[in-house]
Amino acid sequence: MRVLLALAGLVMLGYGGVLAWEFGSSRTINAVEGLAWFAGGPIVHDGLVAPVVGIVGLGIARVVARPWRTPVAVGVVLSAVLTLLAVPLLWRPFYVATNPGLHDRDYGTGLAIALAVVWVGVVVSGLAQRRWSRLALGRDQSSS
Structure with a gap:
């Protein structure tokens, strides 16, 4: 069952990659927007959201x-x-x-x-x- 789920996940990942490639290669603005979405999201999350959440969590643990x-x-x-x-x-x-x-x-x-x-x-x-x-x-x- 795990192998079937892993294979299904890989198929969906591949299909998502094909769709992302088609989107990005159709127009230059789409490539820029796609790059901003796929690269900007993790950068903003890891650089801003995660540290803020960690600091708030520590504050809650110390104050409350x-x-x-x-x-x-x-x-x-x-x-x-x-x-x-x-x-x-x-x-x-x-x-x-x-x-x-x-x-x-x-x-x-x-x-x-x-x-x-x-x-x-x-x-x-x-x-x-x-x-x-x-x-x-x-x-x-x-x-x-």
């Missing part, structure tokens, strides 16, 4: 109390992903192809509501974690 670490880390990740997904439509709302009913909304308000839901979940989860850790600590002390 233990029961709150996981909920806050999840909240930060979800907030970053939601914001990243919303940036194109916040920045240039009608730049993408229109789809009736999809683009006729206020993206800033939608993002704010989604982030509020995430952080309410973080607070609820953090309070539950804190309560659970206090109960577990109380049991440990009473059993000694």
